[in-house]
Amino acid sequence: MVVLTGADAEGILSRLDGLANVRAAAVKDGDAARELVAQSHGAYVVHDADPLADVADAWTGFFDRQDTPGTLEVAVESALAGLRRGLVQLPDYYVVLEPESLPETRKHWWLGVLAGVSPSRVIPAKASAGAVAEVLSRLPSGRWWPDPPDEWLRGLGRAVPDRVGVPGSV
Template sequence: MRRLSSTVVVVAGERSGKVVSGLDGLHNVRAIARGERSPAEVEEAVHRATATYVVHDADPLAAVGDAWVDLFDGAAPVGGLEVAIETALAGLRSDRLALPDYYVVLDPDDMPVTRRHWWLGALAGSAPSRVIPARASAAAVTDALGRLSSGRWWPSDLEGWLRGLTRTVPDRVGLPSSSGLDPKP
């Protein structure tokens, strides 16, 4: 899996496309709103961009997040999360998908509980400084871009981490289990 020279930021949340569009024209920021583009077209535009920050709203883990939420909300058949994980891994291995350096999550307090646990628990638990909550406005995201801090990147064992999401339970992420071991893989 390759990494880009730009800092790639995915804006996620209900009004992400509008917020990303509002960032267009900022100095050193290339804003790419998905709109009618396919994920592959967005990924190609991200790889061609040369700005310091490349901000877009095409989350490469969207299907995994949706399947994780559906699993724990009882809204999907068994096996859906595993299929989404294997599909994401295939895309990451082939460089059709690339994990961003950061996620800016819009208005997480307004999200349904399990969705909020995806962003601020399951995903942030793997790399806490890489998931930033923000209000759903271009100004708030601009401010967040100016305050990005370094920290460990996503787990080096992406396959193990993603496959372990089937055992990563909302409300339990990061809590010690009765055996004293963290329930996260």
């Protein structure tokens, strides 16, 4: 399962669905994502329902000082509850479209925090169906997300932008 996120993800998903071994659709929530995966027989199921979207929003809000205290912790606990109950699942890969165009803190979420947790699971790509198809044809292998995810998700408040991945940082 691949989550496609970023500039024009929905438009690109509609163009990917016709590719061999690819089932792609804009779904937006965990229920629809589970249904898409269950009904697919393709090698790749690609959608835009990010199970960590609320955590990403809360993390960027926390470090951009836009959220109230506790928002990040609530988002993390909600995500953990969804993962435990099987309501959502972490994707095999995140394909992030045009990450260089993202606001700085959001860029650090994708290319710092998540890539730091599992480097081969976050792949930047140009915002085109052809570029994403190329990425799908050469997805790297590598370690899975740490399981259980409790420790790294609960440690996000210490994963400071510009410091993520720097030796000696949390």
